[in-house]
Amino acid sequence: MASDDGQLRRVYEIDDPAEIRDYYDEWAAGYDAELIANGYASPQRVAEALASLVSDRSAPVLDYGCGTGLSGAALVAAGFEVVDGADPAAEMLSSARSKEVYRNLVQLDLDASAPPFDEAGYAAVAAVGLIGPGAGPLSLFDQLMTLVAPNGLFGFSFNDHAMEDPAYPAKIAEHVSGGRAEIAFEEWGPHLPGLDVSATVFVLRRSV
Ligand SMILES: C[S@@+](CC[C@H](N)C(=O)[O-])C[C@H]1O[C@@H](n2cnc3c(N)ncnc32)[C@H](O)[C@@H]1O
Structure with a gap:
């Protein structure tokens, strides 16, 4: 579990992808409590923004960098019926599995050249708290856009x-x-x- 000042502040200082994954693995058991204690709002904000823009909430959504499943739980609470999750950290995935909100959960290989999903295969992709210092690299942005179907949505948060x-x-x-x-x-x-950290929530609609 977190030390006195918590693990949240320190994660922003790491930038090696494998070190970040290992950091999240060690953090998994205390992650939800620490995030909730700090009022973590981005999962709900991204999920509600996506839900406000889709016409068919039964179409599968991919929660990329799903962590312990706080973002998947928010997507389900916003009305999405089929949510898949993916994350490189096995312990985070184990916690996500226990929430029973995902159809499929996939452990990502950080050495792979591309995500293990079909191009244009999802009507919506969510990346909550994923891309930014202390988490996934900006290069993920282009990769995730390829997974979005034409006219589909990519919802994400970029923190301050x-x-x-x-x-x-x-x-x-x-x-x-x-x-x-x-x-x-x-x-x-x-x-x-x-x-005292805010975020901008964006939803991009992929061109046809
Ligand atoms: C701040 S957490 C957010 C988790 C979840 N989306 C949420 O809102 O609680 C960032 C997650 O990104 C995952 N992650 C880190 N690097 C990644 C990468 N290169 N590709 C995919 N996921 C990554 C971490 O394992 C961690 O679970």
């Missing part, structure tokens, strides 16, 4: 730490200006109010 780095908003702009997606939803709001 990510938004302070011009590379993160520039990645969104690259997809929009390249005609590959449009911004269907954008809202700044709470992420971890207990740590």
